[in-house]
Amino acid sequence: DLSAREFGLAEEFLRHPDQVLSREQLLSRVWGFDFDPGSNVVDVYVRYLRAKFGPERIETVRGMGYRLR
Template structure:
């Protein structure tokens, strides 16, 4: 499981910017490619990859 802050830091090298939606946009792209069930949103925490 990764938080939005961890994704921003590890993937883009950004410090957390609460106004940025870059993580949400790319999670959407990822869901289109691998299936919406494969990437689970953990409310209040972050995202989790759930392989089939």
């Protein structure tokens, strides 16, 4: 089962497969405008999704963001 935020994050990755999405893009699209740009909330939720879908599915692109493979 996915939480609402996990679902929203997974949906963003599925809408943009093989495209690198920055933390800022994910924050604004999933969390809306009420977010702290210095927050690690995206990293935390990516970790949750990796635990559920497998670590190989979501790739970290250093200095850029994340990509669904």
